[in-house]
Amino acid sequence: MRIWFLTPTFPPVHGGSETQIYTLAAGLVRRGHQVDVLTERYPDTAEREELLGVRVHRVRTDATRWSEPDRVPWEERAFGLLGDAERVIGSGGVDILQTFCQVGALLGAMMRDGVGCPLVVTMNETTPDTDPFGASRSRLVFGQLPYDAMVVGSRAYREQAIGYGAAPGRVHLARYGIEAGLYGGADEREIQHARSWLGVVPDDPLVLLVGRYKERKGQRELVRAMAGIVARHPRARAALVGSLNSASAMYQRQLEDDIDALGLREHVLLRGSDRAFGAMRALYGAADVVVQPSHAEGLGLSAIEAVAAGRPLVAASVSGLSEVLECCPGTVPVPPRDPAALAAAVCALLDDPERAAADARRAEEAARREFTAESMVDGYLKVYERLRAASGRTAGETACVETVSP
Template sequence: MRIWFLTPTFPPVHGGSETQIYTLAAGLVRRGHQVDVLTERYAQTEAQEEMLGVRVHRVRTDAARWSEPDRVPWEERLFGLLGDAERVIGSSGVDILQTFCQVGAVLGAMMRGGLDCPLVVTMNETTPDVDPFGASRSRLVFGQLPYDAMVVGSRAYHDQAIGYGAAPDHVHLVRYGIEAGLYGGAHEREIQDARSWLGVEPDDPLVLLVGRYKERKGQRELVRAMADIVARHPRARAVLVGSLNSASATYLRWLEDDIDALGLRGHVLLRGSDRPFGAMRAIYGAADVVVQPSHAEGLCLSAIEAVAAGRPLVAASVSGLSEVLECCPGTVPVPPHDPTALADAVCALLDAPERAAADARRAQEAGRREFAAEAMVDGYLKVYERLRAAPARTTQGTARTGRVSP
């Protein structure tokens, strides 16, 4: 099959959705399919490149052209990408068009008829209702757009899709998967290099949180918990690794203010996510405990990555993350919005490193089985192949007859 992915962000941008999309694309290529990705062009990236056999086409959103006299700025903002898509995809045959977010689904719905191919959508927005007109936009995207199938990566995303009006027989649950080999088995030299980059001494207890700098990730709870953790483990350090892509510079300033107000400068360190794509296994390997105190998650790939790396995991028992905790016995659940409970759980692991390591190995075995990349690729391929085999394409939205069975 020739499969086109539409996604606004793609590696080298770091994040859970970017990792999932890249892992899926590379897995499909390994199965003998052709995958092309249409995405944004960032500084220091090429207009075209190949990554593990995946052909990446990057276009730059040029705001300067919006003010040109022959342009209508509203039209450029809403429809400008259609010209890029037509130019890049051209008249080549497309077997499957796949998108990974709400804006991608809208773009794909506009292209679907012209390309005469099935449209498969996946949504990675965890809390779309908090955006302007987010609830009404979600009802339109989930319930009315003419897509042929929706693939969701967790029970939380499944419930979200049904809640916003997706037809249940169009929704297919395929858990997100990771390449476990990318996260375990870091060498000691790699780990020490990672600790050096993080700014942590070799023997300092290290608490790690990986995630975009946004409020729902719960980084402020970790900062507040560190006041208690440092009182019991004076050499403990917490490092937050994340980006501002689809995040909040204001929230990052709040974190810095919290660190200063609590006198934790030197104990809580903030780092960007500008490391090479394969560097995360050493960063996870450097951690004594990984925490994910999120307020909400669709699933949370960083938690799965930590488990795959064999690191003790403490995570909030919220929708999405709870699925990871349930699938991986040996992980530690804590209530959300509770710095005291978070501190107690982290200190318990630091106080008993041998028991923590044994539990982490148990969770690792389950996590690598439950969240395998090959199982994810299998699930998507079953949806794609069923759509291609259908005698006539059927859609979610207004055309509700003859649906493809899940």
């Protein structure tokens, strides 16, 4: 099959959704399919490149043309990407059009009949209702757009989709998975290099949180918990590793203010996520405990990565993360928005490293069984092949299909 992905962000941008999309694309290529990705072009990225056999086409939003006399700025903002899509993708010869967010689904719905193939949508927005007109936009996207199937990565995403009006028969669960080999097995040299990059000396207990700098990730709870952790383990350090892409610079400044107010400047380190894709295993390997105190998650890929790397995990028992906690015995649940409970759980693991390591090994075995890239690829392919069979097409043929129900 020839499959086109539409996504506003893609590696080298870091984040759970970017990792999931790249892992899926590479897995489809390994199965013999052609995958092209249309995405935003950032500085220092090529207009076209190939990553693990995935062909990536990058276009740059040209805001300067909005003010040109022959342009209507509103139309350019809303529909300008259609011109790029038509130029890069063209029409015909596409078997599946796949999108990964609400704006992608809107773009794909406008393109669907013109490209002449089924549209499959996946939504990676965890709390879309917090955006302007988020609830009404979600009801439109989930309940009214002419997509042919929706694939979701967790039970939480399935509940969200149906809650906003998606027909249950068109929602297919393909749990997000990871390439476990990318996360475990870091050697001592890699680990010490990671600790040096973070600014942590070899013997300091290290608590790691990976996630974009945004309120729902719960970084402020970890900063506040560190006051209690340091009282018991004076050499403990916390490293917060994340990006500001699709995040909040104001929230990052609030974290800085909290760190200063609590006198934790030497104990809490903020770092950007400018590591090479696939290099996260050294960061996880360097950690004594990984925490994910999010207020909400669709699933929590960084939590799965940490467990697959053999690290003890403390995570908030919220929708999405609860699925990881349930599937991986040996992980530690804590109530959300509770710095005291988070501190107590981390200290318990630091107090008894042998027990923490044994529980982490148990959880690692489960994660490597329950959250695999191959299972995720299988789930998407079942949907793609069913849609293609329903249209009576063979690979590369061009024909439009009507919306189908399983």
